[in-house]
Amino acid sequence: MTRFDAMTPTADKTGAQTGAPRSVNRILQIFDDLCSRPTGASLATLSDSLGIPKSSLLNLLRGLLASNHLAFVDGLYQLGPEAYGLASAIIGTRRYLGVTDLARPVMRRLAEASQETAVLAVMSGDRSAAIYVEKIESPNAIRFSATVGDSRPLLWSAVGRVLLAFQVDHWLNEYMRTAKLVRHTPQTEIRRTRLRDILEEVRRNHVAVTADQGTRNVSGFAAPIFDGSGNLVAAVG
Template sequence: MPNVSTGDRPSQSPQSVTRVIRILEALCDSPSPLSLADLSRILESPKSSVAALLRGLADAGFVTATDASWRLGPGAYGLGSALAAARRRLQSSDLIREGMARLVERSGETVLFAVADGDGETLTYVDVVESRNSVRFSVSVGDRRPLYCTSGGRVLLAAQPEAAVADYLKRLKPTRLTGQTEIDKKDLAAIVATARDTGFAQTVDQAADGVTGTAAVIRDASDEAIGALIVAAPSGRLEDRLDELAAMVREEAATISRSLGYRIQI
C-alpha cells in the first residue's frame, strides 16, 4: 500500500482543489499507475499533502491503491462518462465561440477561427467575433487566405509533421501580397519551426497592409489541431501589444482545447 499519512487532513483551500484536479489529470494521462513520489514530483507538492488528498479521493472511490502506486478508481470512470455526455450536449462550436468572445473582451480586437482547407494550401475563416472598435479588422466567414503569409496558416503548418511542412514548401509558389510578405522558403521554414516551438505565430502586414495577426492552434481530445484561434487588428494599434496578445491567444487557445478534452501528455 502507498504510504498515506493518517494524521494529515486535506484542507478545503482552493489550492487543495487544484491539487485534486491535477492528481486526477496525472493519473488519467499516465499509461501506468503512479507512486506517491511520482505524484509529489508532478504536483511539486510535499508527499504528506499529496498523500492526504489521495486518501480522500480513495474514500470517494476516485482512486485506488495498487502495489505501492495509485490508479484511477471506479468513481473517476463514472465521472468521466458523465463529463463525456455533457460534452456531447455542448457542441464544440459553442465552446470555441465562447472562448472567442472571451478573447474579444480581453484584447478589444476582432477574433477569428480558421480551419485548414483540403487543398493543403489555404485556410478558411469559419467564425468571427468582431471588435467593438469603430476602426477594426473585418473579414467575412468563408473568406480564404494562403497559409504561408497568415498567422493562422503558420500555426496550422506548425501543427503538422516536419515532413509535411517540407512537402508544402517544396510545392509552394509564394507571391508578394504586400511589400512585407515573406516569400523566401528557407525563412518561411524557420518561421514555421519557431511557431512550433513557441506555440503561436504573429504576422505584421504580411497578407494585407496594415493588418497584424496573432494565432495559436486549438486541439481536441484526439490531439488533432482542429483550427486556429486568431486575433486580428490594425497594425498601428498593436505596436506595443504584440507580446501581450501572443500570451492572450496562447492562453485562450489552451483553455478552449482543454474544454474540448485535450490533455497535455506527461
Template sequence: MGMNNTMRSDKETDKGQTARSGPQSVGRIFSILEVLSSSRAGATLSELASTTGAPKTSLVGLLAGLVAERCLIRNEAGRYFVGPRFIALAMKTVSGRELVTLLKPVMEELVEQTGETAVFAVLDQEGDLVNYVAKVESSNPIRYAVTVGERRELYCTALGKVLLAHFPADQRQAYLEKTLLRQHTDNTLTDRAALEQELKRIRDEGIAHTQDELFIGASGIAAPILSSDGTVIGALAVAGPTERFIANVKIHEKYLVKAATECTLLAGGLPAPQKPGNRP
C-alpha cells in the same frame, strides 16, 4: 438445364461477392480512420493490418486511394496519418458546428479583453488554404474584418502559419515545394529557408505572428487548438490595425494563449505543455 443453373449460380456468386466486398471495404476504411485518429504517431501498413484484422493485400489499394484523395497522408517512413480532407470534413459535421457554438463565448471574451477581432479557422478541404469558419468582430470603428467562409494563404497569415507549422514534416515540405510564395507586401516571407525557420519558432513558442504580411495595416497573432490525440484541428487568432495592435501585442498574447487553451479543453483536447522560452 444444368448449364443454365450453373450460369445462374455463377452470377449469383458474383453478385454476392460484390455485395460483400463493398460494405467490407467501407468497414475497413472506417477501421483505418479510427486507428489513425487515435494515434499521434500514425501507423504503418503492417500495424494497420494487425489492428484492423485485414490482410495487407486488401489494405494497399484502400490506403493508396485514401492518400490520393488527401484523406490520409503517408510519410517517407511509410507511416500513415489522418489527412487534411478528413479533418476538414469532420469540422463540417454536426460536432464541428457544435464546437463553433462552444467556442463563441470564449471568442467574445477574447474580443472584450483585447478590443480586437477574434477569428477561428481550420484547414480547407484541399489542405493548402486556411478557411475562416467563425468570427467575433471588435466594436472599434477601425478594426480587422473578415468574411466567414473566406479562404486565404497559409504562409502569410497568422492562422495559416499556425496550421502549416504543425503539418507533418513531409506534408509541410510538399507544401513549400509546390506553393508560389507571392510577395504581397515588403514584410511577406518569400524565402523558404526563412519561412521554415519561422515555422519552427511557431512550434517552439506556440504562437504565430504576422505584421503587415498580407495587407499593409493589418497584424495578428494565432495559437493552435488541439484535439484529444494532440492533433491541431484549428487555430484561434486575434487581429487588428497594426499600429494599435503592435503596441499591445504582449498583453494580447497572454489573453490569446488563455483563450486557445480554453478552446482546446472544449474540443476535448489537452493543452500542449509550455516550453522554456515561450513568450506567454
C-alpha cells in the same frame, strides 16, 4: 435524376418547376454534373446531359466563369476555385460545428480583451488555405473585417501559419518545396528557409505573429486548438 433534382420533385429536366427559379435550378444542375466529371465537360456535353439549350446554358456558364465558380480549360468547363472554396467552407463549418461552440466563449473574451476581431480558422479541404469558420467582431468602428467562409493564405496569415506548423513533416516539407511565394506587401516574407524556420518557431511556442504579411497594415496573433488526442483541430486568432 441528379441529387438536386431529387430535392425538387416537380422539376423537369429543363428546369421548369414550381419552387426555385429556373436559373437557380440550372446552376445547381451544372455543379452537380461537373462534380462527376473531374476533367470537365464541353458545352455540347453539358447541354445534352442537362437538357438545357446551348444558348441558355452558355449565358449561365459565362456568369459562373466571371465569378470563378467555373474554369474553362482546353475547351472544357471545370469547377473553379470559388466553387472549391465554397465547398470547403461548407464542409469545414459542418465538420467543426462542435469546435465553434466550444471556442465561441473564448473568442468573445479575446475580442473584448484585445478590442480586435477574433476568428476561428481551419485548413481548407485541399489544404491550400485557411478558412474562417467563426468570427467575433471587434466592438470598434474601425476594425478588421472577416467573413465566415473567407480564405486566407497559409504562409502569410497568423492562423495559416498555425495550421501549417502542426502538419506532419513529410507533407509540410513538400508543401514548402512547391508553394508559390507571392509578395502581398513590401514586407511579405518570401524566403523559403526563413518561412520554414518561422513555422518551427510556431510549433515550439504555440503562437504565431504576423505583421504586414498578407495585407498591408494588418497584424495578427494566433494559437492552436488541439483535441483530446493532441491533434490540431483549428487555429484561433
